[in-house]
Amino acid sequence: MTYSDINQMNTTTANTARLLITCEDRPGIVQAVSSFLYHQGANITALDQYATEAQGGRYFMRVEFELEHLQSRKDTLIQTFSANVAERYNMQWRLAFVNELKKVGILVSKVDHALLELLWRHSRGGLPCEITKVVSNHEDLREAVENFGIPFEVVPVNKENKREAYAQIDELMQGNDLLVLARYMQILDEAFVERWEMKIINIHHSFLPAFVGANPYKQAHEKGVKLIGATAHYVTADLDQGPIIEQDVERVNHDFTVEQLRELGQDVERNVLARAVKWHLEDRIIVDGNKTVVFQ
The missing domain is CATH 3.30.70.260 (ACT domain)
Structure with a gap:
């Protein structure tokens, strides 16, 4: 925008x-x-x-x-x-x-589909906000982000520096109203989550709690799943247990390869995340305990 x-x-x-x-x-x-x-x-x-x-x-x-x-x-x-x-x-x-645009920061790792969907919709006026910066734990997506005219920062995260890394990320993101995890492949520090209570939205595949860990679509293919989908939710200290904002599914069958499952799953992820973020920006969500009321 x-x-x-x-x-x-x-x-x-x-x-x-x-x-x-x-x-x-x-x-x-x-x-x-x-x-x-x-x-x-x-x-x-x-x-x-x-x-x-x-x-x-x-x-x-x-x-x-x-x-x-x-x-x-x-x-x-x-x-x-x-x-x-x-x-x-x-x-x-x-x-x-409404004229006080919310400020949004995005966290991402190497996979770009959810991030680019947000940046594209924002550039077309579809997300009423100001995206202030993108922070990643890798350099891979710098050019893609900066092509949209948005600042890109790298903060490496590992077992040894986790507390310091999230303190740095917290400082970089100060002033934002919302953080979006656009396939950020790190478990957030608990203290960080508490500081951003109900101000972080995450997206993940809807196989959870099944097929955790690496290659969920390969695991799903091996089990012959018939539905794949995605869930967008607010982040809490309990991993992937926060109030759900939006979900969607697509039906698949035995003909689908692992790559076809992954491609379709990523399509669902990008759209579910974009809808959840848009609804938050438009003040359509009320959190009630571990549930949400979403006025669409």
Whole structure:
């Protein structure tokens, strides 16, 4: 995305905001939120809601609205909503302003399919964010990344320097709102994950917990699998156990070679990861414990 594209986006979305809410379900929530926005002079352009039970469950809401002179009214809007609505319903909530582009850092190793999908979509305006830099533990993808005009840094990681390496990566990524693991083939340091709680998205094949380790597609071929797929999730200290954002599968059969399985699997991976990142950038995801509510 060029500077002019970002500038145009900031101009056209300066009055757009998104409100995300989680609370215990009870009567009057929709009326309270919509009335508040009405009396502020806002126009609701999208409203999605979900309740876990017909009565007494957990309630989730995403509201997108337009409000004239929003930029000069942000602080007042936040304070007024907190006092008049959020406190009354004991809400967990956040207000996101669409023209404030989220900053994204990417971690990658040697395999490029997920990375290049993100960079290509971003360059075409399909990912509303600023990609600040790509960090890798190898030099291999420097030229591919720098061709998109994005800084590329190498931080080698091994058993001996892991703590120091992740401290360096943490420093390099400061200021970002989200980190994306685009096939980054390292297990993150636990302290690093804690510092970026629910701000790291990972992608992996959906054979897990089966076919762990090297050559999962070779293992899958040997077992004659009939479905392959991918899972995008937030990263937690428990390896590959974080809240799932998006998944997809493709049906295969005995005719598929290992290479065909890998090629199809990588197609699924790149698309699943791109969708998960896009939904995060568009404030469509609410994390609820070890699950997510995704308003599409």
